[in-house]
Amino acid sequence: MSDHRPTIYDVAKRAGVSNATVSRALNPKLSELVKPGTRKKVMKVAKELGYKANTLAKALATNKSTQVAVICSDLARGSVAEMVKGILTVAQAYKYSIVIVPSPQDDKTENLVADILSMRVDGVLYMVDEITEKREKFLKEINDTYNIPLVLVNTCIQNDESICSVQIDYEAAGYEVTKELIKEGRKKIALLTTLKRYPVSILKENGYIKAMDEANLTPRICYTSGNLTSNYDDITAFLKTNDLDGVIGVRDSIAIACMNIMKNSGKDVPKDVSFYGFQNTRYGLLTNPQLSSVDIPVSEIGAKAMKILTSMMEDEKINKKGRVLLKHGIIYRGTTLKR
Amino acid sequence: MSDHRPTIYDVAKRAGVSNATVSRALNPKLSELVKPGTRKKVMKVAKELGYKANTLAKALATNKSTQVAVICSDLARGSVAEMVKGILTVAQAYKYSIVIVPSPQDDKTENLVADILSMRVDGVLYMVDEITEKREKFLKEINDTYNIPLVLVNTCIQNDESICSVQIDYEAAGYEVTKELIKEGRKKIALLTTLKRYPVSILKENGYIKAMDEANLTPRICYTSGNLTSNYDDITAFLKTNDLDGVIGVRDSIAIACMNIMKNSGKDVPKDVSFYGFQNTRYGLLTNPQLSSVDIPVSEIGAKAMKILTSMMEDEKINKKGRVLLKHGIIYRGTTLKR
DNA sequence: CTGAAAGCGCTTACAG
DNA sequence: CTGAAAGCGCTTACAG
Numbered sequence: 001m002s003d004h005r006p007t008i009y010d011v012a013k014r015a016g017v018s019n020a021t022v023s024r025a026l027n028p029k030l031s032e033l034v035k036p037g038t039r040k041k042v043m044k045v046a047k048e049l050g051y052k053a054n055t056l057a058k059a060l061a062t063n064k065s066t067q068v069a070v071i072c073s074d075l076a077r078g079s080v081a082e083m084v085k086g087i088l089t090v091a092q093a094y095k096y097s098i099v100i101v102p103s104p105q106d107d108k109t110e111n112l113v114a115d116i117l118s119m120r121v122d123g124v125l126y127m128v129d130e131i132t133e134k135r136e137k138f139l140k141e142i143n144d145t146y147n148i149p150l151v152l153v154n155t156c157i158q159n160d161e162s163i164c165s166v167q168i169d170y171e172a173a174g175y176e177v178t179k180e181l182i183k184e185g186r187k188k189i190a191l192l193t194t195l196k197r198y199p200v201s202i203l204k205e206n207g208y209i210k211a212m213d214e215a216n217l218t219p220r221i222c223y224t225s226g227n228l229t230s231n232y233d234d235i236t237a238f239l240k241t242n243d244l245d246g247v248i249g250v251r252d253s254i255a256i257a258c259m260n261i262m263k264n265s266g267k268d269v270p271k272d273v274s275f276y277g278f279q280n281t282r283y284g285l286l287t288n289p290q291l292s293s294v295d296i297p298v299s300e301i302g303a304k305a306m307k308i309l310t311s312m313m314e315d316e317k318i319n320k321k322g323r324v325l326l327k328h329g330i331i332y333r334g335t336t337l338k339r
Numbered sequence: 340m341s342d343h344r345p346t347i348y349d350v351a352k353r354a355g356v357s358n359a360t361v362s363r364a365l366n367p368k369l370s371e372l373v374k375p376g377t378r379k380k381v382m383k384v385a386k387e388l389g390y391k392a393n394t395l396a397k398a399l400a401t402n403k404s405t406q407v408a409v410i411c412s413d414l415a416r417g418s419v420a421e422m423v424k425g426i427l428t429v430a431q432a433y434k435y436s437i438v439i440v441p442s443p444q445d446d447k448t449e450n451l452v453a454d455i456l457s458m459r460v461d462g463v464l465y466m467v468d469e470i471t472e473k474r475e476k477f478l479k480e481i482n483d484t485y486n487i488p489l490v491l492v493n494t495c496i497q498n499d500e501s502i503c504s505v506q507i508d509y510e511a512a513g514y515e516v517t518k519e520l521i522k523e524g525r526k527k528i529a530l531l532t533t534l535k536r537y538p539v540s541i542l543k544e545n546g547y548i549k550a551m552d553e554a555n556l557t558p559r560i561c562y563t564s565g566n567l568t569s570n571y572d573d574i575t576a577f578l579k580t581n582d583l584d585g586v587i588g589v590r591d592s593i594a595i596a597c598m599n600i601m602k603n604s605g606k607d608v609p610k611d612v613s614f615y616g617f618q619n620t621r622y623g624l625l626t627n628p629q630l631s632s633v634d635i636p637v638s639e640i641g642a643k644a645m646k647i648l649t650s651m652m653e654d655e656k657i658n659k660k661g662r663v664l665l666k667h668g669i670i671y672r673g674t675t676l677k678r
Numbered sequence: 679c680t681g682a683a684a685g686c687g688c689t690t691a692c693a694g
Numbered sequence: 695c696t697g698a699a700a701g702c703g704c705t706t707a708c709a710g
Contacts, residue, residue: 007702019703020705023705058703061703062686082415085414085441088414102427228624253625264627282592282622286592363695369690400690
């Protein structure tokens, strides 16, 4: 680090007061306890010396690090980064700083508890889609055993609401877009989803199946790895045995991959076939025609989660549970008849 | 936080040794100083008690926080998140944790110094494209006044190499793709760049102009805000007075926007007009045809920067300066004749 | 309104 | 090989 940075004692000496007084004068919540005159003096000296309180020492003394760990699997996925942005906005307002912690491989999840505990973060935000057994155990340990404020961001544990989560009503959204396609007169509607059984994907699937069932249509589900190149292969194979007129991708990129394939084989969009994506990402704006998509308030989900976490961190008695659902929308663009 | 977590004293008492011995036994670098027997014992007790060292106390005692601040403008931009991923990989290996610090509005840059100093981070990674006067001042203050290890990530200060930066040779890359288009026989080649004068954009532009000059062709430069919708307007206006047969976008998204417009007005890609983007993002894979692009080792840039920073943090005598250039590539796909 | 003092949980010369 | 003790830079009852 650097040479010698002024401490609270340096300020105290130069201001001719005790370090306790400096501490009070500089703490907005206590500064009224000190005489305005000395407060002014202290602040003046602090500025002269370029005094910056040592956050580490403060954290140790108060047993509050004012740090939050954000555990995420792949920061490079657009929606993840966007959620973190939402988190950062709220974090700044409440003076928390954000430490990014990559989610370890599933089999190394156990070390994560130790890491989190060592860091002494005041709270944890968890944004990993795939909730394995070990990860669920990790979450319970943090939440139940150690009682560290924890909120799930755009993910959830299936059939378990003991940990607070913020998301949208994915089942309703899946239901709605399927309904829309049915209203357009589509009959051969497929859902393109991820191979891995993310709780959130399952919710979308449930909604899709419900709408198809109600309309007496057979569900057609294509599972793909989610990786861009294998998407193309998986979907191509699927299309060989499925002549579709409606497609819902659980991610924009999956819908787009399918659209590119079908367009290349001569289909007209949206005359012959309609497409919906999920997430309303920038990708959807770069295609031709532009993609209709379920609009998810990604950044707001992050912000809301952080806000709830803040309330839990500030007041130990608060321990939110259950699912907080934010409103979604549907953006109609060129890939559907409704637009 | 939680109820009562075991401290080093708890372990010491139960193991029947002093806390100093526990400290040594648990520190890999000192553990050989303690008798194997007692070391084993200490480790056993530590495990039994679920002891996790308090990072904050350690940081205070050693005057090393093992934290690095990553200052970025827009985490949601794909390349930014990707660079952070590269940073995280190295950070984990060297046991540093990463705190994301959003770059404040330009006029609030001054507070940033205080924040960074208060946090007591061991180093700073700076990834803001637009280097204003205040930001440059901030960087010098961190680097020169406070001597905090600092590396610029995929950005740089114009005409100034006093602070270490990691990037690619953007000027060469700009030159190369322009050359490629000229080789294809293109004459009316435009560069679509950002309105804001990012040092990195200027380098690309310099390369473009150099190649055009050498071929006796007139440079045509379109400045656009970089925001997706205004991109469309700006480019549309530009195309009214410019009949192009070659286009280079300083970002993939800009190239794609232009391609969509020209395709809609009846141009064939790549027969009538060729396109190059920069960054080789996923966007380029979702277009039809897929975009040729300069491939930038984004994640590696982050990793390299973190590695250099690490060496500076571990050894005070090391103070790297100058520009570290990583190798780039050109990916030829469907939007150019060369493929 | 202010100060002396203890404490937060570690590390590390120093002495033995 | 191990322990007593001081120190890292704050905060906060407690006493005055």
